[in-house]
Amino acid sequence: MGIKQTLLTFMKEPAYRPMDIQDLATIFDINRDEYKAFKRAIKTMEKEGLIVRTAHDRFGLPERMGLVAGKIQVHQRGFGFVIPDEEGLKDVFIPSSSMNGAMNGDKVVAKILKEDDKGKKCEGEIVQITERVNKKIIGVYEDSRNFGFVVPEDKRVQFDIFIPKNDRKNAQTGDLVQVEIVKWPDQRRNPEGVVTDVLGKKGDKGLDILTIIKKYGLPEEFPDKVIEYAENIEEEIPAEEYKKRRDLRNVKMVTIDGEDAKDLDDAVNIERLPGGNYKLGVHIADVTHYVREKNPLDKEALKRATSVYLIDRVIPMLPKKLSNGICSLNPKVDRLALSCIMTIDKSGNVVDHEIVESVIKTSERMTYTDVTAILKDGNEDLIKRYDYLYDDFKAMEELCLILNKRRLKRGAIDFDFEESKIILDDLGKPIEIKPYERAIANRIIEEFMLVCNETVAEYMYWTKIPFVYRIHEEPDQEKLERFKNFIYNLGYTVRWSQDIHPSNLQDVLEMIKGKNEETVVSTLLLRSMMQARYAPECVGHFGLAAKYYCHFTSPIRRYPDLQIHRIIKEHLRGKIDEKRSERLVKIVDTASKQSSDMERLAQDAEREVDDLKKAEYMSYRIGQEFVGVISSVTNFGMFVELPNTIEGLVRIADLDDDYYVYDEEHLMLIGERTKRIYRLGDSISVKCSRVDIDNREVYFDIIPTESEIEMDLPVPDVKGMLNDFDDEDEDGESFEEFEEGYWEGEEKSHDTQNLIKI
Known part of the structure; x- marks a missing residue:
C-alpha cells in the first residue's frame, strides 16, 4: 500500500483527530532521510484535495471536518459552485460574498454553511484555495496616469487586474492583451499582473478565436525541439519493416472522411464471404512507429493529448509532417498500419478477428459526400468513376445496417442530434450555419470504428495487461x-x-x-447522464451498452489511441513481462487522467468558439424573423432553438402582454389573464432583438400570431413595473442557479458525440 493510501486509511479511523506533519511523522516512524519525501506526499495530497489543512496546520479528511474539496465554477454574475473531487457528493453553491478571492477553475476547499434543503443545493464558503489555475488572463487594457488595469474577457473572472506602469509592455487603452498574474486577489485587493503579450485591437481578423485559444491555454506552436525531431524522421519506410509486417498493399481499401480532413488515420476494406459472413478490415495509421515512448514527439503529444478543432483551424496533437504527412493514409502510397481484421456474421457478431502490424496502400481518398451520393442518390457519374469499388460500398452499407441493428437491439442509446456546421468567409465572418447531417457514409465509418474499438478492448482485457479503456458509467x-x-x-x-x-x-x-x-x-x-472518460479500469460503456470499449482508431489526434497502439504492439511482439507490466500501470493511469482533462478542455474551447460565431452570425440578423422550438423554460424566460441549431433567450421581462407564471412541474409559462401557454417543444415565431457577442448570448422577442393580435383582453400597463426586473425570483435565485441546481452543475449544451465518440 502506497503512502497516500496508508495516510488516508489512517485518517479514516474513528479515533483520528487532525494532526500536524510532525505528529504524523512520529506515528509513522519517519526518519530524517525519509522526512522530505513524506512532507512532499502530504503537500501533494493537500493539492489534490484528498486532505485539508486547518488554521493550525493540522491535516484531516475534508468530509470529516464539514468541508468539501473540489474545483470552483464561477458564473459571470459572481456566484459559483464547488464541484467536489469525491464522486457522489453534491455541488456546493457559493454566493459571491463568500468567494474570498477564489477565481474560476481554482482548486478550493469549501465550508458547508447550509445543508441541502427542499431541493436546493447546500451552500458554503471558500475557506482555502489549494491551487491557482488562472495564471494567464486575456482582457482589454485601460490606461491611467500612474497605472493601468485589464478588464478580463472571461466574465467569470470577477476582478479587474491591476497593472503597474512599468509592466504594461507599451499596451495602449483598448488593446487586447494577455497578462500573467503575479499577486492573487484577496478580500481587500484586486489581483496584480504584468502584460506579457499585446494581441491587437478587438475586431482584428482572427483575434476572436485566438483569444479563446489563449484563454484556455491551448498550445499555439510546437517547441523547436519537437519540430526539429519531426523534420529528421525518415519518410521512406525501411526495408526491414516490410519483412516484419503483413503486406496488405494489394487489398482494396479506402479512407472516407470529410472534404477538409487532412489527417487521415483510418482506412477500411470489406469482403463478402461464402455463407453470408463479412470480412471487415479496419486499418489504423501506425503512429507509434514514429512517436516512440518518451521521445520529444511523445512528450508533446501527451501534454496536448488531443487535437482541437476550431471551425477554420486545427491545433494538432502532432506536427503536420506526421499528422498530414507520413502518418496520414494518403491514397496510393505505402503506409505503416495496425490492422484489425474481423469476421462478422449476418447478425453482426464478431466471430473471429486478428490484430496485425501491416503495410497498406489505400486505393482512394473518398469523402462522406461522394459515398453518400453513390449509395443514397445513385449518382451515375460517381458510380462510373468508382465502379471497381461500387460493390464494396454496397456491402459496407449492408454491414453498417446490420451492426447498427445489433447495437440498438442490445440497448445502446443512439442520440440523433443535428450538430451544426459553421462556414466562415476569408475574414473569419460566419456566412452560413446549418445542421450537419449524419448521412449513410458517416454512419458506415461510425459503426465500423465502434465494432473495431469493442473488439480490440475485449481482446486486450483478457490479456490482463494494463490498458487505457474508454468508459461511461451508469447515470446518477x-x-x-x-x-x-x-x-x-x-x-x-x-x-x-x-x-x-x-x-x-x-x-x-x-x-x-x-x-x-x-x-x-x-x-x-x-x-442526466455521466460524461464518458478514459480509465485504466474496464467498467464498460453504458451509452453503448458495451462491456468492453476503448479508443483505437484515431492515434493521430488522440493520445489514448496512440498509447494503446504501443501496448498492443509490445504484446504482439511478446515484450511485456512482469516488470514492464508494472511500469505500464503508472503510464496508463497518467495517460487516462491527462487525456480526460484535455478532452474536456478541448470540448469547452470548441463549444465557446461555436457559440461565439453563432452569436456573431445573429448579430447581422437583428430584426429578422424566424420559426423555432421552445427548448427550455425557466423562471425568467424561455430558450428558443432555430432549425440551424442557434439558441436564443426570450426574457420573461419582455413578455409585456401579460403577467406570466412559471409552472416548474410542467415546465411552461402561463399568462394570468390571457391563459396563453408557452411550453417545452412548442413551435414559435420569434424576432432577433439583441445579441451580446462578448457573452455569446442571443435574445429573441416573440412575434404574436394574427389570432393573438386580434384578442381584445385587458392588459395592464406593466412597462414601469418591469424596468427593475433583474432575472431573479422572489427567493433571489437566478435561472443560472436554478439550472445548475437542477442538473447538478452539468453544462447547458453538450458535445453529443461524447457518449459514443469513435
Whole structure:
C-alpha cells in the first residue's frame, strides 16, 4: 500500500483527530532521510484535495471536518459552485460574498454553511484555495496616469487586474492583451499582473478565436525541439519493416472522411464471404512507429493529448509532417498500419478477428459526400468513376445496417442530434450555419470504428495487461428520477427500476422520435447522464451498452489511441513481462487522467468558439424573423432553438402582454389573464432583438400570431413595473442557479458525440 493510501486509511479511523506533519511523522516512524519525501506526499495530497489543512496546520479528511474539496465554477454574475473531487457528493453553491478571492477553475476547499434543503443545493464558503489555475488572463487594457488595469474577457473572472506602469509592455487603452498574474486577489485587493503579450485591437481578423485559444491555454506552436525531431524522421519506410509486417498493399481499401480532413488515420476494406459472413478490415495509421515512448514527439503529444478543432483551424496533437504527412493514409502510397481484421456474421457478431502490424496502400481518398451520393442518390457519374469499388460500398452499407441493428437491439442509446456546421468567409465572418447531417457514409465509418474499438478492448482485457479503456458509467439515480418526472409531466410514462439498463433510455428516445419535444427530451436525457472518460479500469460503456470499449482508431489526434497502439504492439511482439507490466500501470493511469482533462478542455474551447460565431452570425440578423422550438423554460424566460441549431433567450421581462407564471412541474409559462401557454417543444415565431457577442448570448422577442393580435383582453400597463426586473425570483435565485441546481452543475449544451465518440 502506497503512502497516500496508508495516510488516508489512517485518517479514516474513528479515533483520528487532525494532526500536524510532525505528529504524523512520529506515528509513522519517519526518519530524517525519509522526512522530505513524506512532507512532499502530504503537500501533494493537500493539492489534490484528498486532505485539508486547518488554521493550525493540522491535516484531516475534508468530509470529516464539514468541508468539501473540489474545483470552483464561477458564473459571470459572481456566484459559483464547488464541484467536489469525491464522486457522489453534491455541488456546493457559493454566493459571491463568500468567494474570498477564489477565481474560476481554482482548486478550493469549501465550508458547508447550509445543508441541502427542499431541493436546493447546500451552500458554503471558500475557506482555502489549494491551487491557482488562472495564471494567464486575456482582457482589454485601460490606461491611467500612474497605472493601468485589464478588464478580463472571461466574465467569470470577477476582478479587474491591476497593472503597474512599468509592466504594461507599451499596451495602449483598448488593446487586447494577455497578462500573467503575479499577486492573487484577496478580500481587500484586486489581483496584480504584468502584460506579457499585446494581441491587437478587438475586431482584428482572427483575434476572436485566438483569444479563446489563449484563454484556455491551448498550445499555439510546437517547441523547436519537437519540430526539429519531426523534420529528421525518415519518410521512406525501411526495408526491414516490410519483412516484419503483413503486406496488405494489394487489398482494396479506402479512407472516407470529410472534404477538409487532412489527417487521415483510418482506412477500411470489406469482403463478402461464402455463407453470408463479412470480412471487415479496419486499418489504423501506425503512429507509434514514429512517436516512440518518451521521445520529444511523445512528450508533446501527451501534454496536448488531443487535437482541437476550431471551425477554420486545427491545433494538432502532432506536427503536420506526421499528422498530414507520413502518418496520414494518403491514397496510393505505402503506409505503416495496425490492422484489425474481423469476421462478422449476418447478425453482426464478431466471430473471429486478428490484430496485425501491416503495410497498406489505400486505393482512394473518398469523402462522406461522394459515398453518400453513390449509395443514397445513385449518382451515375460517381458510380462510373468508382465502379471497381461500387460493390464494396454496397456491402459496407449492408454491414453498417446490420451492426447498427445489433447495437440498438442490445440497448445502446443512439442520440440523433443535428450538430451544426459553421462556414466562415476569408475574414473569419460566419456566412452560413446549418445542421450537419449524419448521412449513410458517416454512419458506415461510425459503426465500423465502434465494432473495431469493442473488439480490440475485449481482446486486450483478457490479456490482463494494463490498458487505457474508454468508459461511461451508469447515470446518477437522482438525475434520472428528475428526468423521469420531467417526461411524466410531458405525458410519457416510463417504468424502470434502480438497475437501469441503457435500453430503457433508448425506449424513451423511440417514444419521442418525430415529436416537437424530441430535441428537448434528448438534450435533457443527455444532461442526466455521466460524461464518458478514459480509465485504466474496464467498467464498460453504458451509452453503448458495451462491456468492453476503448479508443483505437484515431492515434493521430488522440493520445489514448496512440498509447494503446504501443501496448498492443509490445504484446504482439511478446515484450511485456512482469516488470514492464508494472511500469505500464503508472503510464496508463497518467495517460487516462491527462487525456480526460484535455478532452474536456478541448470540448469547452470548441463549444465557446461555436457559440461565439453563432452569436456573431445573429448579430447581422437583428430584426429578422424566424420559426423555432421552445427548448427550455425557466423562471425568467424561455430558450428558443432555430432549425440551424442557434439558441436564443426570450426574457420573461419582455413578455409585456401579460403577467406570466412559471409552472416548474410542467415546465411552461402561463399568462394570468390571457391563459396563453408557452411550453417545452412548442413551435414559435420569434424576432432577433439583441445579441451580446462578448457573452455569446442571443435574445429573441416573440412575434404574436394574427389570432393573438386580434384578442381584445385587458392588459395592464406593466412597462414601469418591469424596468427593475433583474432575472431573479422572489427567493433571489437566478435561472443560472436554478439550472445548475437542477442538473447538478452539468453544462447547458453538450458535445453529443461524447457518449459514443469513435
